[in-house]
Every structure is written in structure tokens, then in C-alpha cells.
Amino acid sequence: MTRHKSEFKEIFILMPIKPLIFDLDDTLYPEIMFVEGGFRAVARHLNKSLDLSEHEIYSMMLNILRREGRGSVFDKLLRSQGKYSQKSVQHCVRIYRSHKPNLKLYDAAVVQLASFKKEELFLVTDGNKIVQASKVESLGLNQIMAKVFITHRFGIANAKPSIHCFQIIKKICGCSWIDMTYVGDNPKKDFVNLKPLGVHTVRVKTGYFTDHTAPFTYDADVTIDNLSFLNSALKRV
Numbered sequence: 304m305t306r307h308k309s310e311f312k313e314i315f316i317l318m319p320i321k322p323l324i325f326d327l328d329d330t331l332y333p334e335i336m337f338v339e340g341g342f343r344a345v346a347r348h349l350n351k352s353l354d355l356s357e358h359e360i361y362s363m364m365l366n367i368l369r370r371e372g373r374g375s376v377f378d379k380l381l382r383s384q385g386k387y388s389q390k391s392v393q394h395c396v397r398i399y400r401s402h403k404p405n406l407k408l409y410d411a412a413v414v415q416l417a418s419f420k421k422e423e424l425f426l427v428t429d430g431n432k433i434v435q436a437s438k439v440e441s442l443g444l445n446q447i448m449a450k451v452f453i454t455h456r457f458g459i460a461n462a463k464p465s466i467h468c469f470q471i472i473k474k475i476c477g478c479s480w481i482d483m484t485y486v487g488d489n490p491k492k493d494f495v496n497l498k499p500l501g502v503h504t505v506r507v508k509t510g511y512f513t514d515h516t517a518p519f520t521y522d523a524d525v526t527i528d529n530l531s532f533l534n535s536a537l538k539r540v
Contacts, residue, residue: 319478320422322449323537324469326487327428327435329510331412331530332442337404337434338368344402345377345395353384400434406441409509411530416447418534424448425472427485429462429492430455450475464495469502484540486533490517498524503540505533 328334346360353360360380367376377395381387408416416424426448428435435453444451452468454461461467473483484503487493489512494504498520506523507530525536 319482320476321478321482322425322472322476322484323419323423324425324427324472324483324485326485326489326493327426327438327444328430329488329512330486330507331416331426331444332406332408332438334510336406337438339365340404340406341399341402342376345398348395348398349380352386355384400431401437404437404441406438408442409530411533415530415533421447422449426451427463427468427472428453432456463492464497466496466500469497484537486530487523488512490515490522494523495521503537505536505540507533 325331328337342361342364343357345364346357349355349360350357355363363380363383364376367379371379377392377399378387381391381395424447426439426444428439428451430453432453432455435455439445439451439453450472452471454463454465454468457467469483469485473480476482480497480500480502483497484505485493485497486505486507488507488510490506491512494502494506498504504523504525506526507528508526509529524540527533527536
């Protein structure tokens with residue numbers, strides 16, 4: 304039986320979208336770019352009160368980060384200079400979070416995102432609402448993705464590994480869990496509650512968790528070195 308064009312159009316509209324969902328930090332761009340920009344902003348501020356150049360302050364913060372990780376970089380810097388106070392640390396944190404970043408997607412991310420339709424692409428990212436929104440704006444992701452979800456806008460309890468934002472995407476797309484794919488870098492939280500539902504998961508080893516070994520139940524279905532291999536990974540999952 305011959306179908307009219309209108310019938311084909313109706314069938315197409317009813318077909319569910321199969322969303323490709325991305326994490327943000329160290330998945331689509333190197334997070335150290337934001338960190339370095341924030342440190343430079345803090346260094347400009349502290350240069351007024353410390354007997355050090357901006358470059359020296361910036362280098363000291365990077366060294367603390369490399370040696371001891373995140374969490375207390377500003378505390379340790381200010382203590383080393385005899386300038387520590389809770390108020391001064393909080394001010395540094397505000398400057399760090401509110402600086403205007405100049406970020407760039409991984410080259411492979413640019414290529415991959417351009418190969419999919421906008422309505423197929425979603426973002427789910429944890430973190431401070433203001434910080435994550437500024438990153439999204441700097442990278443232009445609102446223009447190339449159907450919708451961006453900053454989990455903390457829904458309350459910290461709905462941050463990953465919560466599936467709250469993924470449930471919203473599922474409803475938007477009218478799809479099943481097995482139609483969804485999530486690409487992230489952190490096996491400690493990104494895939495934990497999605498794998499049992501049948502969501503396809505891809506881990507990209509381009510950030511802080513590159514060398515982290517996760518148990519099978521936490522890790523992704525497929526692991527790739529960078530987003531250049533995403534298409535082959537999608538075929539495998």
C-alpha cells in the first residue's frame with residue numbers, strides 16, 4: 304500500500320530521539336583551562352597584598368595543586384605568606400568562581416559534536432551553578448546542544464550518580480533507557496546508576512581520572528583514550 308508523505312511525517316515525529324549525553328569537565332574540554340584562568344584572576348587580586356609578583360603567586364598555586372590536589376590551594380598559599388584568614392580564603396574562592404573563563408573544546412569534541420544533530424545532544428554536569436554556567440557559555444554549548452543540565456540547579460542531592468536529570472532527558476526524548484548513551488570521564492560517579500538501567504556508557508580517559516581503575520560495576524561499557532574514537536565506541540555499545 305502506498306503511503307502519503309503526511310503519513311511518513313507523522314511516523315517520523317513519533318519516533319523517539321536516541322540521546323547522546325555528555326559530561327563536561329575533562330570530557331569535552333580540559334578542566335585545567337578553567338583552573339588556570341581562575342588562578343590568574345586570584346593572583347591579580349593577591350598581588351595587591353602579598354610581596355610577590357602575579358607570576359610568582361600563580362606558579363605557587365599551580366605547584367600546590369600538583370603536589371596536594373584541590374581543596375585547600377588558597378589556604379596553603381595564604382598560610383605560607385602569613386596572610387591566612389577564613390575571610391581572605393572565601394574572597395579568593397569568590398574571585399576564582401566568578402572569573403570569566405576563556406575555554407576551548409578538545410579538537411576531537413568539536414568534530415564529534417558537529418557530526419550529530421542538535422536535538423540528539425545533551426549535557427549533564429555537576430558543580431557550582433555559576434561556575435558551570437560560565438563554562439557552558441564560554442564553550443558555546445547552549446547553541447549546539449538540545450539542552451544543558453547543571454545538576455546543582457535541581458539540588459545537590461540530584462548530582463551524579465543521581466539519575467534525576469537523565470530521567471528528564473528520557474522523558475523529553477520519549478525513549479527507553481537502552482536508547483541512551485552517556486559519555487564521561489569519572490567512573491566513581493558517572494556510570495554507577497546508569498549501567499544497571501541499560502544505558503550505554505563510554506568512558507573517555509582525558510582527565511584527572513585517566514589512571515583510575517574502577518570495578519566493573521562502576522566502570523563504563525567501553526573505554527576510549529579520547530573522543531576521536533567515539534564513533535567506534537558507539538558501534539561497540
